[in-house]
Amino acid sequence: MTAFIDDHRKAHGVEPICKVLPIAPSTCHNHLARRINLYRLSARAKGERL
Numbered sequence: 001m002t003a004f005i006d007d008h009r010k011a012h013g014v015e016p017i018c019k020v021l022p023i024a025p026s027t028c029h030n031h032l033a034r035r036i037n038l039y040r041l042s043a044r045a046k047g048e049r050l
Contacts, residue, residue: 001021001023002028002031002032004017004021005017005018005021005023005028006032014028014029
């Protein structure tokens with residue numbers, strides 16, 4: 001679902017897409033922030049990536 005949002009975010013924006021899909025905009029923003037900044041990952045997720 002996040003891939004769909006990433007593909008269409010420039011045309012429609014995150015919030016309007018999330019209104020239609022069963023996902024909260026904050027979830028999308030948090031997911032994107034974790035992909036950009038690995039320090040925001042949980043300790044468990046960091047261990048899985050290393």
